[in-house]
Amino acid sequence: MRTMSYREALRVAMLEEMRRDPSVVVFCEDGRFWTMPTNGFVDEFGPDRVPVMPISEEGFTGAAIGAAMTGLRPIVDYTIANLMYVAWDQIVNHAAKNRYLFGGQASVPIVFRAAMKYANATAAQHSDRPYPQLMNVPGLKIVVPSTPADALGLLKSAIRDDDPVVFFEPLRLWGVKGEVPDGDHLVPIGRAAVAREGEDVTVVAIGDAVPAALRAAAGLAERGVGLEVIDPRTLVPLDKAAILASVAKTGRLVIADPAHRTCGAAAEIAAIVAEEGFAFLRAPIVRVVAPDVHPPFSPALERLMYPTPERIAAAAAALVRGAAPAADPAPPATAATDTAARDTTKELVGG
């Protein structure tokens, strides 16, 4: 076991895979700069594999697709998830579709890295969690690791995967440290993790809602309520069986996700369980998610947006009590103090 931060895990994953496979290249604006996880890579791998990148997201995403169809494995780092929108056509109309359109003649092995800067006072244009949008697009695998070990193991798997993988990183987790297995640590794409076992309520938590759910679980355990925390880790393919098995046990489901409510990942998970696990359900399915409003700049407001241990615990406890869920969970009137991971902002790259 080694201890490293989520950010180091990203660096190590890329480093190990670039050493293993000369077809892996990195496309990233300012990727050679000392603040970036790929700093120093140019010295080891040369300027061709770590090229200087103009501010041309659409262009270099298209270039990555052309490179991927002809034998390379680009890692495209957008540094801020919102910048994917500039390249949306290339991601959605081409990377996700070319293999299908061309009858399997080519594959498009690209990893699109997208750090999500929400909860960092960068306002609406830099704070999105766009994975639900891409979950609606067939042909893309989608990963949101919540621990350093999973970040390492899933990024390595993503780089080796022959399909396009979109790799979302909650930036507030970048500074979090954790144990990572030694050796060539790979985590398979498509397998959920049971982050904590429990009997009473299943909490499916995504990204940095996982540590929040674990804190909620610890708090409720003292009161005799057992939360089972499932971390899907990959959203496409989604490990439905793991979620259904947990709900079969608990009969109650809370989904905690920092993305927007409407058509979010939480909606999909709720729909699957309402469709395939209806017989297990003893209570309404509750979403603890961001409301349908943009992340505001003001930290006093933004901290009301995302799932907190308090919101998750309150939802789970209400289910067990048999109380009806709030129709549209408004943020708490008093600002929750989300100190967790706030210090990781020190590691951020300005944007």
Added chain:
Amino acid sequence: MRTMSYREALRVAMLEEMRRDPSVVVFCEDGRFWTMPTNGFVDEFGPDRVPVMPISEEGFTGAAIGAAMTGLRPIVDYTIANLMYVAWDQIVNHAAKNRYLFGGQASVPIVFRAAMKYANATAAQHSDRPYPQLMNVPGLKIVVPSTPADALGLLKSAIRDDDPVVFFEPLRLWGVKGEVPDGDHLVPIGRAAVAREGEDVTVVAIGDAVPAALRAAAGLAERGVGLEVIDPRTLVPLDKAAILASVAKTGRLVIADPAHRTCGAAAEIAAIVAEEGFAFLRAPIVRVVAPDVHPPFSPALERLMYPTPERIAAAAAALVRGAAPAADPAPPATAATDTAARDTTKELVGG
């Protein structure tokens, strides 16, 4: 009452609003051409209000935003919904956000028209139904009319609305004719229509799944099963109350939608009902939607993609019988003959 096609309704709506309000302008590639609903507008409104458009979706969408923030009301017609991806950054990061980002100083009254060419053998890059992606973005109103009357009344409301409205048109409905009220016909944004009343199963149907659901309802009625068909008409804001009221009556819910399954509009509707209408449900919620695969070019395959009267009726009947829904409704092995609206392809613009 007048009888007109969906396509004529679009034309009439734009014409009436452009006559009423000199700040309405049209941005559309080849918008002056005889095949387009805006053909001839340049003669009446002049070249400034119907400008020649370069192939610059991102640029002219940005220009529409700048124009909207300074007093105009642009109608931006992408002609093919997939082309919105090229302008995604402007739509998602700017049109949807600018009002919020700037503290309400400006509004962005734009109608984004997006014809959806699915079921027309134009393959994956021209066949998307991208409304679920945009439903996850706060700040955009989203409309999918299914009849000429609603197309007319909602497009006029959309043009008068002070917020950005994305107006999705299933192209296979363009040729369908229907009755339209005389006079200044406005349909409010945010109100569902009960397209047919019934007691046994609620079918929430979107776009061209509405006529399919109505045919399913007619078929099942002969067997004594009553379907209530709800057409939300606008997806954001969604008329939750109308859906919940129907499910309160029937206790069973099928959602029929031509968009992809994962994180689709159907997922959101299922999640709302599993959360807020759980007590009404007697059976699992079933989605009759497109599977998570791209629309293939081959008509023999593409016709397996979308909800048909047969698929909707089978799902509703199974619920009433108490049979478990298929885990992932595969398309029928024999191709359904989707003759409905096939002839409307004659009205299409090549692309």
Added chain:
Amino acid sequence: MNRERDLEALRRMLRIRRFEEAAMDIVRKGQGIAGSVHVCIGQEAAVVGSCLALRADDYMVGYHRSHGHPIAKGAALGPLMAELMGRRTGVCHGKGGSMHLADFSVGSLGETAIVGAGIPQAVGAAYSARVRGTDQVALAFFGDGAANIGSFHEGLNLAAAWGLGAVFVCENNLYAMSTALADTMASESVAARAAAYRMPGVIVDGQDVDAVYDVVSAAVERGRAGGGPTLVEARTYRYRDHAEYGNMDLSHRPAEEVEHWRSRDPVELLHARLLADGISETELAALAETVAEEVRAAVRFAKQSPQPAPEELFEDLWATPIETTPAMPAPPMPSPPGPVPVAAVPAGGAR
């Protein structure tokens, strides 16, 4: 002038013309080509002259006016025609259709239906060649309308900044659908835009296959030798409407303009030159007949090919199979909480 090469040029130009005439015939007779078909008749010299300048292992990316490119690059005709007919034997298994032809076995990396999007993909292929240490070059075809889209700018800039072996060939046929280039671009030529990237920009007579060959060969050699990219503008003309499907009618083009270009038909010009060079009418007629028979054989092959089977809908999407926890058995259906107030529906559903 090189006799062997010119004979090969004539062969490929005739293949394109006869192939497209056959396709138009099938469309007209309703014999099984659905969707949009954009023919390049009139533009064959620009297409073939460019591709003859490439090695078999060089890359080529095309666009929606799509059949000429793979044919000129050397693709077999049968699978191309089968693709247009949506058959399982199609070069893309019926997934792509007319706008998405690709034959990776001859370096044809695919056509795209999104204007301009192929340009950066070709840049990526050229980049890939450099990283992999080969001297392959990559050529991107695009129309004049594409010169106004962001991908053009970003793609050309990337290729120039990185000094890649990319060749950009604009088939300037003066119109984008119904829109004259002069109305959407203030600069006097597309080639003039090359200076913005400090790359050579060359205008060539696109009706003269030798002239195109010479200009593109020089660009290819420059690129292969590490001299960087070149922009070539081939002035040409399309005889047909924008597409065979969808009622586009370019009869508004001035009659003299049409006449002028028809008088410089690229096939006739080459034919005349070969005659002048001493090739006999008989030899040319034999060549023409060989091509005609190739095309007839392709049509026979396509028409006799089977339609894809329903399960093929799901093939060609993923390269790496998806690994998840083994699915659990579906839960038993609960008996409904209340009485079911409807008549039982016979299994098999209703019509």
Added chain:
Amino acid sequence: MNRERDLEALRRMLRIRRFEEAAMDIVRKGQGIAGSVHVCIGQEAAVVGSCLALRADDYMVGYHRSHGHPIAKGAALGPLMAELMGRRTGVCHGKGGSMHLADFSVGSLGETAIVGAGIPQAVGAAYSARVRGTDQVALAFFGDGAANIGSFHEGLNLAAAWGLGAVFVCENNLYAMSTALADTMASESVAARAAAYRMPGVIVDGQDVDAVYDVVSAAVERGRAGGGPTLVEARTYRYRDHAEYGNMDLSHRPAEEVEHWRSRDPVELLHARLLADGISETELAALAETVAEEVRAAVRFAKQSPQPAPEELFEDLWATPIETTPAMPAPPMPSPPGPVPVAAVPAGGAR
């Protein structure tokens, strides 16, 4: 040289510098500015010279290096500083923060955090002026890095094709974050790209406020008179790192380069010129003190302003209230179908 104008230029340049110094001080002391702060110290002449060439009712769109633009256009300092501190009195109610300042009352249509995206929005404002029959022009600021993005190309092309009164001002400070322009652009200047749109492209000494004023004034007059757009490249330099937040460190910039630019400080150059022109030190000191007090007052105003209340999170999103069917009362919670196996949780939830 115009004494009144130069005094006003000095006033605005000093406002920007003192304002940004104050902001940096607050950031350094952790007194309540969160998020990314990009200061333009060193670039004040380019910003102020451009804005002084505009009328009060002309439009201006900026970018992420963002405080100078609205200040130069005449915005009041208090609400700007309050915005940086996320207060409800902020010019954007705390929704936008440093990267999204906007003051529509002085024609400042907003800064954007998406590189290049403001360019087409300014084009749209110029178009709007034409349609509405005013002679307002619109000016877009952007950095050198933005010259490589699609929006630049599409925006400039649109303005040229439509002959609009738009002025494009590139503040070329030689770097995009850590990346030198010379590494991402082969052409020798940004201004050289103007030829691709057949518009004038002018390079100007961005440290000389009079030179900038003259060049931009000529462009503005040309635009106002219907002569079409102009591209201006102001060569300038930023003294600070990319951002105050996030550890960007541009200490890798050559010391001589920094020295060279520092020796041509725009404020000092103007100060010296005014002295030479006969303005007394006393008068200039008084002006400087007035500005310093304005900034101190702005800081006081900001610090004394209240944080936004939680419900303000939901304000400023929609311009038109949403109309739906009146909500029905929440359904009663069903008694769970099985025994509840957990201890009751006290109301109020758990910690």
